[in-house]
Amino acid sequence: MARRTILHMFTPGKQMSPFDVNMGVDAGYEVAVPYCEVGMDNIVAMTQDAIFSRGPKGVASTGIFIGGRDVVMAADMLALARGAMVPPFEVPVFADPSGSYTxxxxxxxxxxxxxxxxxxxxxxxxxxxxxxxxxxxxxxxxxxxxxxxxxxxxxxxxxxxxxxxxxxxxxxxxxxxxxxxxxxxxxxxxxxxxxxxxxxxxxxxxxxxxxxxxxxxxxxxxxxxxxxxxxxxxxxxxxxxxxxxxxxxxxxxxxxxxxxGNVKYQVQHRLFVQMRESAKPVYLGFEEAMAMARDVAAELD
Known part of the structure; x- marks a missing residue:
């Protein structure tokens, strides 16, 4: 039986953005679970909880999203989450605090x-x-x-x-x-x-x-x-x-x-899809968002 796709959504704040939850589900994740008050002190532990529980094959159906409002903290959390991976237990991670990167x-x-x-x-x-x-x-x-x-x-x-x-x-x-x-x-x-x-x-x-x-x-x-x-x-x-x-x-x-906003929507949607469909784990921040935005903008001409 195929494993269901799960998106673990981490935010340092008291609530995850409903916008981001909608975007994750609309991009094909079957289960989206928000976790609040995740910060620099526990992002590594939360990441490793997510990667080890499904086995090496299950990680292909697992993703992590980092939200919040602090653009610097989100970048640092993305780096910590990436460093917490233990091959072959690796999952894709996408940071987009307050939608600011996209x-x-x-x-x-x-x-x-x-x-x-x-x-x-x-x-x-x-x-x-x-x-x-x-x-x-x-x-x-x-x-x-x-x-x-x-x-x-x-x-x-x-x-x-x-x-x-x-x-x-x-x-x-x-x-x-x-x-x-x-x-x-x-x-x-x-x-x-x-x-x-x-x-x-x-x-x-x-x-x-x-x-x-x-x-x-x-x-x-x-x-x-x-x-x-x-x-x-x-x-x-x-x-x-x-x-x-x-x-x-x-x-x-x-x-x-x-x-x-039309370009932003397409960028965020495509990055979520890239996470879910990539054969290898991807780590997506503002630079990857910019590369995708240029692709989307080029399609408008």
């Missing part, structure tokens, strides 16, 4: 596509402003853009010290080169926008981070991308369905939350 990858791949399509260029040497840069999606999107050659500012509304700390931690953990910048007022925002080629809006849902008058200050802007699907639009003039639509009478094009 959302950030979808955001960056979508912008990369429009830079090429609308402006015949790429991220190399471009100035990228990440609004909401201290959040989960913003940090990973900034790291990915940096790895593609962009000069990245991670914005914060807090102190200069806090902005610098977030950038330093992001750079160290994700092999990036970002810079923290504090933006508290419209004048400060317009000053930074005047020298910006690409904007990622990754702030809280339902908050407009760039008004129409502020956007007018971004005279060099090529692409503006917004992950906020809750009204009002995070970037004035960018609709949720936009995918390369010209913004007003400017040279810039916009990418809306649902266009990015």
């Amino acid at each position: 959302t950030a990858a979808a955001l960056v791949a979508s912008v990369e596509r429009q830079l090429r399509k609308a402006h015949n260029t790429d991220f190399a040497g471009r100035r990228v402003l990440v609004l909401g840069g201290s959040g989960a999606v913003g940090r990973i999107a900034g790291a990915l853009a940096s790895q593609l050659g962009a000069q990245v500012w991670l914005s914060s509304r807090k102190t200069t010290e806090e902005a610098a700390r977030v950038a330093e931690e992001t750079n160290k953990r994700f092999n990036a080169h970002t810079e923290g910048v504090v933006i508290r007022t419209s004048d400060m925002l317009q000053s930074v926008l005047s020298d910006t080629d690409v904007v990622f809006a990754t702030a809280s849902a339902g908050v407009q981070v760039i008004s129409e008058s502020e956007r007018a200050a971004a005279r060099k802007l090529l692409v503006a991308a917004d992950v906020n699907a809750v009204p009002p639009a995070g970037i004035a003039g960018v609709g949720v369905m936009d995918d390369g639509k010209r913004i007003g009478d400017s040279n810039a094009v916009g990418i809306g939350a649902l266009a990015i």
